[in-house]
Amino acid sequence: MRSFPAEAESLADIREYVRGLAQIARLPERTTEDLVLAVSEACANAVVHSGSSSMQIAWRPGPDRVEIEVRDQGLFRNRVRLPTVDGPGGFGIPLMAALTEEVVIEEGTRRRPGTTVRLTKRTERP
């Protein structure tokens, strides 16, 4: 588990960090880049929406999949975007879903804040 400041400037470091872990796990280039983008999106959300000062990344490789968790200490902000009012956006979560096999978002509660985004990516052909 590694912690980064919840700032936009951390995103490049986080991508380097994930690329390094993927290299150790010998993931193919394409799998790696999908995962790097998905994690970058989850972290960008923690930066923009969580109000948390830091965010944590946990990497859990398995035999045929890797699970990667992005955690912050903020409150998930449920909202429905209106295109005419909010402008273009709302791409992050659908992108994560398209780039990985599973996205689970655990919202905290007002008493126990903290959002956890768990991404699962298959690392072998199904």
Place this chain on the structure above:
Amino acid sequence: MRSFPAEAESLADIREYVRGLAQIARLPERTTEDLVLAVSEACANAVVHSGSSSMQIAWRPGPDRVEIEVRDQGLFRNRVRLPTVDGPGGFGIPLMAALTEEVVIEEGTRRRPGTTVRLTKRTERP
């Protein structure tokens, strides 16, 4: 577990079904209506996007929460909506998330198709 044809005409029956279950579980009106809308949205998605001919609803009440599952036999269609191209929409999943405590979407695979949407709603004050 109850099965309904995956057609728009089933949605009203499904809402009546869920209202009935909620009444037996003595859920408050407001909790019931949030759940009814969330389930209606999940089922509307099965109708519009899954290509499945039927959809199943399972209701699992617990001491302080109820879990309700909407299943179909289609393939989850990952896509990122572009407001300028696709028009307004993409409200269903964010709505479900706002109306319940947890939304888990299990996408099937090409080999084992079937989307499961699991909604968890707290039935008591936290």
Place this chain on the structure above:
Amino acid sequence: MVALTVEAVEQPRGLRLTGELDLARVNEVDAALKPLVAEGGEITMDVEELRFIDSSAIQLLIRALQGLEGRGRIVLRRPGTGVKRLIDVMGLDRIENLEIRE
């Protein structure tokens, strides 16, 4: 089948919706709304007796509001608990040319 009634109203010009409005019946409302949107001006939707709406109805509403931009507006008159809940969750009061009138 959902019990939905769509009535044209002359004064104030618009529609009265009664019952439940979902994906199965949204096309009917669309058809009734289209000529009003084409004319422009203020359209009043009396939704007092509308017990349920889903997001496909909101999609339709937003499309109509886009069609009316700069030429008209929609008034949602007397939304009940169900409609109000959806208005709140989606923050529909942020839309310029939509008025929620209690």
Place this chain on the structure above:
Amino acid sequence: MVALTVEAVEQPRGLRLTGELDLARVNEVDAALKPLVAEGGEITMDVEELRFIDSSAIQLLIRALQGLEGRGRIVLRRPGTGVKRLIDVMGLDRIENLEIRE
């Protein structure tokens, strides 16, 4: 800090982006793009050396394309693997006034 370079290009008129473009640097590209969008016409973004982009860059692109509607277009020139992947996943080739030029 992301290594990103934003260069103005005269012929064809537009920008050349090199490195990685994410939330931390998107404002710079926005600032460089704004006057071009204000002028209108065809804007060429040379992205051959852009190794990474995230959805905040796409958000910016779509806003620019909306600003150009009826008055101009954007050409994405020689997208590499990273940019191409995002184009494919999001279906950006569905946008009328955006040309993906290999």
